[in-house]
Amino acid sequence: MEVHQLRYFCAVSETGSFTRAAEKEQVAQPSLSQQIMKLEEELGVRLFDRLGRTVRLTGFGQVFLPRARAILGELKAAKDEVAERQVAVSGPVSIGVIPTIAPYFLPLPLALFSRKYPQASITVAEDVTARLMDRLRAGQIDLAIMAMPMRGHDVETFNLRTERLFAIMPRAHRLAKKRKVMLKELRDQPFLLLREDHCFRDTAIEVCKRARVMPRVVFESGQFSSILAMVGAGLGISIVPAMAVEQREDCAFVAVGDDKASRTIGVVTLKGRYLSRVQHAFLAHLHTFAPKES
Amino acid sequence: MEVHQLRYFCAVSETGSFTRAAEKEQVAQPSLSQQIMKLEEELGVRLFDRLGRTVRLTGFGQVFLPRARAILGELKAAKDEVAERQVAVSGPVSIGVIPTIAPYFLPLPLALFSRKYPQASITVAEDVTARLMDRLRAGQIDLAIMAMPMRGHDVETFNLRTERLFAIMPRAHRLAKKRKVMLKELRDQPFLLLREDHCFRDTAIEVCKRARVMPRVVFESGQFSSILAMVGAGLGISIVPAMAVEQREDCAFVAVGDDKASRTIGVVTLKGRYLSRVQHAFLAHLHTFAPKES
DNA sequence: GTCTGCTATAAGTCCAATATATAATTGGAC
DNA sequence: GTCCAATTATATATTGGACTTATAGCAGAC
Numbered sequence: 001m002e003v004h005q006l007r008y009f010c011a012v013s014e015t016g017s018f019t020r021a022a023e024k025e026q027v028a029q030p031s032l033s034q035q036i037m038k039l040e041e042e043l044g045v046r047l048f049d050r051l052g053r054t055v056r057l058t059g060f061g062q063v064f065l066p067r068a069r070a071i072l073g074e075l076k077a078a079k080d081e082v083a084e085r086q087v088a089v090s091g092p093v094s095i096g097v098i099p100t101i102a103p104y105f106l107p108l109p110l111a112l113f114s115r116k117y118p119q120a121s122i123t124v125a126e127d128v129t130a131r132l133m134d135r136l137r138a139g140q141i142d143l144a145i146m147a148m149p150m151r152g153h154d155v156e157t158f159n160l161r162t163e164r165l166f167a168i169m170p171r172a173h174r175l176a177k178k179r180k181v182m183l184k185e186l187r188d189q190p191f192l193l194l195r196e197d198h199c200f201r202d203t204a205i206e207v208c209k210r211a212r213v214m215p216r217v218v219f220e221s222g223q224f225s226s227i228l229a230m231v232g233a234g235l236g237i238s239i240v241p242a243m244a245v246e247q248r249e250d251c252a253f254v255a256v257g258d259d260k261a262s263r264t265i266g267v268v269t270l271k272g273r274y275l276s277r278v279q280h281a282f283l284a285h286l287h288t289f290a291p292k293e294s
Numbered sequence: 295m296e297v298h299q300l301r302y303f304c305a306v307s308e309t310g311s312f313t314r315a316a317e318k319e320q321v322a323q324p325s326l327s328q329q330i331m332k333l334e335e336e337l338g339v340r341l342f343d344r345l346g347r348t349v350r351l352t353g354f355g356q357v358f359l360p361r362a363r364a365i366l367g368e369l370k371a372a373k374d375e376v377a378e379r380q381v382a383v384s385g386p387v388s389i390g391v392i393p394t395i396a397p398y399f400l401p402l403p404l405a406l407f408s409r410k411y412p413q414a415s416i417t418v419a420e421d422v423t424a425r426l427m428d429r430l431r432a433g434q435i436d437l438a439i440m441a442m443p444m445r446g447h448d449v450e451t452f453n454l455r456t457e458r459l460f461a462i463m464p465r466a467h468r469l470a471k472k473r474k475v476m477l478k479e480l481r482d483q484p485f486l487l488l489r490e491d492h493c494f495r496d497t498a499i500e501v502c503k504r505a506r507v508m509p510r511v512v513f514e515s516g517q518f519s520s521i522l523a524m525v526g527a528g529l530g531i532s533i534v535p536a537m538a539v540e541q542r543e544d545c546a547f548v549a550v551g552d553d554k555a556s557r558t559i560g561v562v563t564l565k566g567r568y569l570s571r572v573q574h575a576f577l578a579h580l581h582t583f584a585p586k587e588s
Numbered sequence: 589g590t591c592t593g594c595t596a597t598a599a600g601t602c603c604a605a606t607a608t609a610t611a612a613t614t615g616g617a618c
Numbered sequence: 619g620t621c622c623a624a625t626t627a628t629a630t631a632t633t634g635g636a637c638t639t640a641t642a643g644c645a646g647a648c
Contacts, residue, residue, distance in 0.1 A: 001297065001369055001373065002296065002297055002605095003295065003296055003297055004605085017625075017626095018625075018626060018627095019624085019625060019626080027605090027606075027607090028606065028607050028608075029625085029626075029627095030606085030607075030608085030609095030626085030627075030628080030629095031605060031606050031607070033626065033627065033628095034604095034605075034606090034627095035605075037627090038604095038605095042373075043373060043376045043377070044376070044377065044380055045376055045379075045380050045568075046568040048568075049433070049564075049566055049567050049568050050566055050613095050625090050626065050627090051448070051564070051565075051566050051567070051614090052448070052566070052613070052614040052615065052624095052625075052626090053614065053615060053616095053624070053625070054625090055625090055626085056433050058568040058570070059379075059385065059386070059568075059570045059573075060376055060379060060380070060568075060570065063375060063376060063379060064372060064375075064376055067368065067371070067372035067375065068372065070368060071365060071368050071369060071372065074361065074364060074365050074368065075295055075365060077361070078358060078361035078362065078365065079295065079336075079337060081357060081358075081361065082337045082338070082339055082354055082357060082358055083337070083338065085339075085353075085354060085357060086338060086339055086354070091353065092353070137345075139343070139350050153645080154345070154645085270343075270345070272343055272344055272345050273343050273345070274339075274340040274342075274343050274352040274353075274354075276352070276353045276354065279353075296636095298636085311594075311595095312594075312595060312596095313593080313594060313595080321636090321637075321638095322637065322638055322639075323594085323595075323596095324595085324596075324597080324598090324637085324638080324639085324640095325636065325637050325638075327595065327596065327597090328596090328597095328635095328636080328637090329636075331596090332636095344594090344595065344596090345645090347593075347594065347645065347646065348594090349594090349595085447614080447615090448614085448615095589648105590647100590648085591646105591647085591648080592645100592646085592647080592648100593644100593645090593646085593647100594643100594644085594645085594646100595642105595643085595644085595645105596641100596642080596643075596644095597640105597641080597642070597643090598639100598640085598641080598642090599638100599639090599640085599641105600637100600638085600639085600640105601636105601637075601638070601639100602635100602636090602637075602638095603634105603635090603636085603637085604633100604634090604635090604636095605632100605633085605634080605635095606631100606632075606633075606634090607630100607631085607632075607633095608629100608630085608631085608632095609628105609629085609630085609631105610627100610628080610629080610630105611626105611627080611628070611629090612625100612626085612627070612628085613624100613625080613626075613627090614623100614624085614625075614626095615622105615623090615624080615625100616621100616622085616623085616624100617620100617621085617622080617623100618619100618620085618621080618622100
């Protein structure tokens with residue numbers, strides 16, 4: 001049973017004639033006759049009574065006609081819906097962000113995009129890098145915002161921004177008034193760091209290592225705000241990226257002067273993943289937050 | 295958009311692999327790949343993400359899948375319904391009968407058929423010959439039972455039975471005691487006849503003409519029972535076919551002795567008209583009431 | 589690196605839908 | 619009855635498209 005057979009059948013039903021149906025369907029009459037016969041053969045019943053001058057539906061034809069029409073209608077509807085979704089910048093966008101970026105970077109781009117495309121429904125999943133990558137590969141999220149570089153032959157990335165690191169210490173700390181601090185000056189200070197699965201912990205430890213400093217960890221948390229509060233309480237010091245810097249009564253932020261004491265964040269997508277119109281639009285939107293390429 | 299493309303699409307969705315889908319659909323994998331690509335091209339979107347080892351539906355694919363499944367399901371349902379109607383001796387049978395046959399002949403065959411095929415639903419249209427033929431040609435009735443012969447290149451007929459005619463007169467009539475009567479003996483009798491559009495009126499007049507008798511009509515009706523009552527009341531005499539003969543206090547029935555004083559009834563179907571299983575069964579059932587062919 | 593498993597591409601085959609031409613049938617005019 | 623117009627069915631040839639086989643390309647495992 002083929003689609004064109006159904007089309008021909010409906011055309012004959014409507015015109016009441018093989019000849020006129022053939023004209024309507026832009027096909028030679030014998031071809032149409034054959035296809036109708038083939039359909040009748042497959043169904044095992046005659047669909048039309050050929051009464052010389054005129055052609056009329058049999059009882060079976062009358063039963064089959066509405067179904068054939070429904071099927072043709074649904075074929076068109078299916079096609080239309082896809083086309084509709086294609087032109088409309090609407091539908092779901094699912095993004096993943098690591099916790100050390102989400103609260104600082106995301107609000108603005110998200111708000112701007114939502115205002116530009118009110119039809120888009122964005123879902124944000126906040127999770128650590130490893131699990132975000134799992135979700136990305138599983139197709140659960142369309143893109144992820146995380147720390148760069150992210151290597152892997154199955155992903156594509158671009159950078160959003162690179163930010164300096166800041167040492168954070170209690171107001172009363174001896175280094176608190178400096179405009180800049182070198183990491184080696186922080187040697188032997190008690191460190192407050194993120195938990196192990198957070199990638200910024202690795203970043204912090206990495207830059208320390210580079211400065212020949214082995215941080216002594218006295219507190220671990222899943223978010224900067226806890227760390228800030230603890231530092232403010234005098235528990236120790238820490239390192240945070242620029243975007244986590246905020247005005248606080250109890251804390252002082254001092255730029256880290258070491259070379260390469262920075263974090264780069266960027267966007268990761270799965271290579272070969274087809275993105276819908278909205279998803280693509282969101283990606284393009286994020287691109288506007290990226291540094292100009294020269 | 296072709297049916298097999300939808301089948302392939304669903305198969306890939308279910309198996310998550312072009313190769314396994316090809317096996318399932320009994321087709322070479324490249325062919326299946328081509329058809330999927332063709333479908334994607336027609337829709338203008340990618341339906342699958344090809345991610346090396348695995349294949350996954352895109353957002354569009356997820357939208358399209360339920361619709362594709364529905365369409366395939368309805369194709370099958372349409373086919374099944376036709377097949378169902380084909381094997382089952384059930385459904386509508388619409389027959390037409392002239393009023394001078396209906397009450398006498400029809401009850402028995404109808405009852406027997408209904409008992410044999412309880413699923414069949416028979417509709418009887420009682421009307422005069424001309425209008426029955428219109429209905430037959432319009433496809434409103436499947437067959438008609440009427441007086442033979444019925445000529446016409448677009449119909450097929452067979453005879454059911456030939457019956458003698460009977461003169462009907464009041465008990466007190468001078469001819470009432472005879473076993474046989476010739477039409478010429480009825481000359482000058484007041485005649486009660488059916489109305490003009492009833493064919494048995496023509497039959498009666500025809501046999502009279504043959505006997506050189508011009509009936510003087512004093513009453514016309516649409517049914518024999520009225521005529522019988524009037525004859526019983528002494529209004530005059532009439533002629534009826536054998537099947538209309540019944541025991542009555544007030545009437546006497548005397549066989550008409552003239553040659554060819556008979557009526558033949560038969561079944562008419564439209565040539566080239568397709569009959570469903572039940573309709574055919576009813577036709578065959580009527581055949582069992584026909585005289586044996588030698 | 590090699591091997592395996594998967595999809596895409598290439599080239600050729602073959603069937604089925606199509607077109608053209610014509611026969612067969614019917615309906616209507618005469 | 620014959621003849622003509624209209625319609626569908628049949629015959630034959632063509633062609634387009636789905637199919638096959640073979641192979642390339644690519645990712646992942648080892």
